Amino acid sequence: MSFSPSPLSPMSGRSIQEQRERWERKRSRTAREMIQSEQRYCQQLELVVTFFVEILKAKGTLRQDIRESIFSSIKSIHLINQTLLAHVEMGRFGIGFEEFCTHLQFYNTYIDNIQTAKKVLMVQVKKSKAFRRFKKLQESRPEFSQQKLEDLLELPLQRIQQYKHFLRDLTENTGPDNPEFQQLSKAEKAISEVAQRIQDNARSHENHLQLRRVQKQLKGRKTRILTPERWYIREGWLKTVPPKGTEAKPKMFYLFSDVLLQAKPCSPIHPTNGDKFTCQRVYPLKECTVDKVFGHTKSQGGLISLTFARAKLLLMSDDQVDINDWYRSLCLTIGQLKSRNTVVHRRDELCRKPIRSDADEQSSTESQNTRGTKRAMMLDDEVREESSRSLSSKNSNSVESLNVKEWQDGLRALLPNININFGGLPNSSSSSSSSSSSSSSVNHTGGISHSLSWDGTASWMDPAIITGIPASSGNSLDSLQDDNPPHWLKSLQALTEMDVPSGSTVPPQPPHSGPFGAQFSHRAGWSPYPTTATANPATQFHSPPPGFQNAFRASAQASTDLLQSAGMERH
Known part of the structure; x- marks a missing residue:
């Protein structure tokens, strides 16, 4: 084949x-x-x-x-x-x-x-x-x-x-x-x-x-018919069915492309408007829904229902052909109105020019990436500066702590028989765990201990702790010269004024290795403070602390000089 x-x-x-x-x-x-x-x-x-x-x-x-x-x-x-x-x-x-x-x-x-x-x-x-x-x-x-x-x-x-x-x-x-x-x-x-x-x-x-x-x-000019984009479709007489079941009244209806106008005839005896109509209602067709109530089969007439946003209208006619024509015209007009609005909206979207071209999108993306990189770099710099500031503050605190500890060790070497402790040292675990107030204690070997605590700059301060107090606290040497010194300082003054027992020898003192060794060539004695006549003699004597023998008699240098020298060392 x-x-x-x-x-x-x-x-x-x-x-x-x-x-x-x-x-x-x-x-x-x-x-x-x-x-x-x-x-x-x-x-x-x-x-x-x-x-x-x-x-x-x-x-x-x-x-x-x-x-x-x-x-x-x-x-x-x-x-x-x-x-x-x-x-x-x-x-x-x-x-x-x-x-x-x-x-x-x-x-x-x-x-x-x-x-x-x-x-x-x-x-x-x-x-x-x-x-x-x-x-x-x-x-x-x-x-x-x-x-x-x-x-x-x-x-x-x-x-x-x-x-x-x-x-x-x-x-x-x-x-x-x-x-x-x-x-x-x-x-x-x-x-x-x-x-x-x-x-x-x-x-x-x-x-x-x-x-x-x-x-x-139409009578008068209140109702404006001549508007742009409005098209005339048809007109005719229809009966409106009232909601309360009264007699249906004939009305003149004008159907346009966007509205349905209802009018009634003017009085025939009117001299100028006898052949005109009075506009009663204007129904917009944008949100209208049309339904045929009856008239689907061959009969004497029909009834259609129009549902608007704020009203409902029942239209009736004895001519079935006429009511069917009205139904088709209304459905076609409403459908064209809705489709025309949708098509215009789509055409506007299609005709709208793009806001940005591809090159602009690429350049905007690159600029956004560049701005993001710069922002990240700025954040890194800020974090780095913050860490450096925190590190420098820690270093300054540690240096200050080391300086205060050196002062404390120097005073302990100067006065080995006195327990000297600076309260509130920077970065000190003992001070941070106990309280924020500073304290100093002097323990005597005789079993009697006296402790001094202060909370502000107005109270008396231990001379051994003066060098550890910052200069901004407002304390000066003039505040040390008080007329009412504490009892432990009066005890020290009384001990230095006591005579050394016969037959005792002064043991040799080791050289000072602290920071105050170069300034003090000999141990300073405590000069007596003036006591009041009304003071109790029993409160002016205390058991001598260990180390204060006759060899430690008061010399020509007064305690005020020692405090002044200590203040100079602090500065």
């Missing part, structure tokens, strides 16, 4: 040839009709230009702006159609229409001005007697064949519709391999757009006339 294509039979080849011949005959007939109609059309345009435009310009019957409002671009249209006629008479349809489509803006201007031209022409015919006589005289010429100027002004619009059909027939009967096929196809598309423009303008004008008519039917 072979699947190879068989050669064409003579019958099939003859049928294809016949089909091509039919196409060629149709194309020739369409071309001939087009040429004849184009010749007649150019003659009619020449009549308007010659007997109206040029003569009115020469006589000056009408002003220039009025002439332009009536005739618009008809003179330019006549010129481009004469060029088209020359091409089509030579059989060059593709080239002729390709050049013709480059001048379609003259037709667009004329189409947009046609309603204004009719209105101005009507006004001038009524207003100007000279122009009315001139117009009647020109239309009576045999060349016009009893055609009126109003009919001649419609010729360019009618010719565009004829071009649309001629070009469609020419394209359908032209082979794709013909060089004119692409030219005719493009021309047909361009002419179709102009034809659609004519239809849209005609519908818009008709809608404007309907809106004006309804506006005139």
Whole structure:
């Protein structure tokens, strides 16, 4: 079994040839009709230009702006159609229409001005007697064949519709391999757009006339009907069913593309508004829902329900065909209104230009990364500075602690038989665990111990702890010279004044290795403080602390000098 294509039979080849011949005959007939109609059309345009435009310009019957409002671009249209006629008479349809489509803006201007031209022409015919006589005289010429100027002004619009059909027939009967096929196809598309423009303008004008008519039917000007983007759909009488079951009343309803208007007739005995209506309610259709209550089958009428955002309306009619037409019109209008809003919203989103391009997005991403890196580096620097500050504060605290400990060790070496302890040392675990108040204690070997505690700068301080007190505390040597010294200091003074027992020897003292060894070449004695006469003698003597023998008699240096030297060492 072979699947190879068989050669064409003579019958099939003859049928294809016949089909091509039919196409060629149709194309020739369409071309001939087009040429004849184009010749007649150019003659009619020449009549308007010659007997109206040029003569009115020469006589000056009408002003220039009025002439332009009536005739618009008809003179330019006549010129481009004469060029088209020359091409089509030579059989060059593709080239002729390709050049013709480059001048379609003259037709667009004329189409947009046609309603204004009719209105101005009507006004001038009524207003100007000279122009009315001139117009009647020109239309009576045999060349016009009893055609009126109003009919001649419609010729360019009618010719565009004829071009649309001629070009469609020419394209359908032209082979794709013909060089004119692409030219005719493009021309047909361009002419179709102009034809659609004519239809849209005609519908818009008709809608404007309907809106004006309804506006005139309503009493007063409170209700505005003439608004942009509003289209008239239909009107008619319907009965409204009241909610309380009373008798249904007939009302006049006007259906527009966005609202439903309910009106009632004015009083027939009114002198001026007897044939008009009074607007009662205007229902917006944007959020309306339509339901058919009954009237689905063949009956005497029907009932439809309209649900709005703040109202509900029941409409009834005895004519089932009429109520069904109203139902279809309402459903179609509401559906188109909702879909039109959605489509416009989508078009706005599609037509909106992007805020940032790809290059801007990349640069913004790089700038964000750079800012993030800089922010991280700044945070690292802050953390590093904070750690260095905390480390320096710790080092300063440790250095201060070492200095205070050196002072404490030096005083202990100076006074080895006295237990000297500086309370509140920096970074001292013992002071931080006990309390924040400083304390100093002197323990005697005799079993009697006296302890001194102070909380502020106004109380008495131990001379051994003076060097450990900061200079900012406000203490000075003048505060040490108090008239009422503590009892332990008075005991020390009493011990130094006691005589050394006979036969005792002074043991040799080791050299001082503390920080005060260079300043004190010998041990200082305690000079007596003046005691009051009323003091109890029993309270002025205490057991001598260990180490205070007769060898430690008071020397010429007073205790105040020792305190002054200790204060100098601290500074």
